[in-house]
Each structure stands twice: as C-alpha cells, then as structure tokens.
Amino acid sequence: AGVFGSWLGATILDEKKTRSALWAAMRGLAVAALSYFFLFAVELFVAVLYNDNIDSDGFFRLISVIALTFLIALLVFGWLIAVTGAAAGALLYLFQNKTTESGTNRNSLSDK
Numbered sequence: 697a698g699v700f701g702s703w704l705g706a707t708i709l710d711e712k713k714t715r716s717a718l719w720a721a722m723r724g725l726a727v728a729a730l731s732y733f734f735l736f737a738v739e740l741f742v743a744v745l746y747n748d749n750i751d752s753d754g755f756f757r758l759i760s761v762i763a764l765t766f767l768i769a770l771l772v773f774g775w776l777i778a779v780t781g782a783a784a785g786a787l788l789y790l791f792q793n794k795t796t797e798s799g800t801n802r803n804s805l806s807d808k
Contacts, residue, residue, distance in 0.1 A: 699734070701727055708788050711796075717786045724785020728777045736766045 704727045707713045708720045740762050744750075750758065 701731065704730065705785075705788075708785055709792050714789060717789050720789030721782040721786040724781040724783070724788070725778055726781075727785070728781025732770070732774075732777055736762070739766075 704723055708723050714720050714723060743758055743762060747758065
C-alpha cells in the first residue's frame with residue numbers, strides 16, 4: 697500500500713499533473729484500488745509460499761478460495777474502498793491548494 701501510495705499519491709500534489717479535485721479523486725481511487733489488489737497478490741503469494749505439502753489439486757483449490765474471498769470482500773467493501781480513496785485524494789488536493797494559497801498570501805504580505 698505504501699508503494700502505490702507514494703508512487704501514485706505523490707502525483708496528487710503535483711500541480712502540473714493534477715489540475716482539479718476530480719482528477720485528484722480519481723488518483724486517490726486508483727491508489728486505493730491498486731493497494732487492494734496488491735494486498736490480494738501478497739496474500740496469494742504468502743499462502744502458496746508457506747504451503748509446502750500441497751499438491752496440484754490443493755493448489756488450485758487454495759487459489760480459488762482466496763480469489764472467492766477477494767471477490768466477496770470486493771463486493772461487500774469495494775464501495776467503501778472507492779469512496780475512501782476518492783475522498784482522500786480530493787481532500788489532499790484541496791488541502792494542498794489551501795496551504796499553497798495561504799503560503800503565497802503570507803509571502804506577498806511580507807514583501808511589502
């Protein structure tokens with residue numbers, strides 16, 4: 697999650713790449729979705745890695761159970777992940793704009 701947050705989330709603060717709160721919300725949604733998929737991939741990797749005595753039938757059963765759990769959780773909590781990611785992106789963009797505006801106002805007052 698931290699990798700995707702720093703990779704995609706840092707561009708929310710870049711004024712050249714993110715021009716509106718809507719774009720920031722979309723980037724926040726992308727960060728949340730990629731973090732969820734990354735969590736699934738890591739869980740799958742760890743489950744396969746630490747099951748030494750699993751045969752090929754058990755391997756596919758393990759993958760199908762994890763995938764089914766992932767899909768059910770996506771149906772139940774996917775809307776929450778999407779709303780939280782989009783809201784975090786938009787709020788981060790708005791906070792960054794607010795601090796940039798207040799910083800330029802303070803600098804312009806101190807120059808006089």
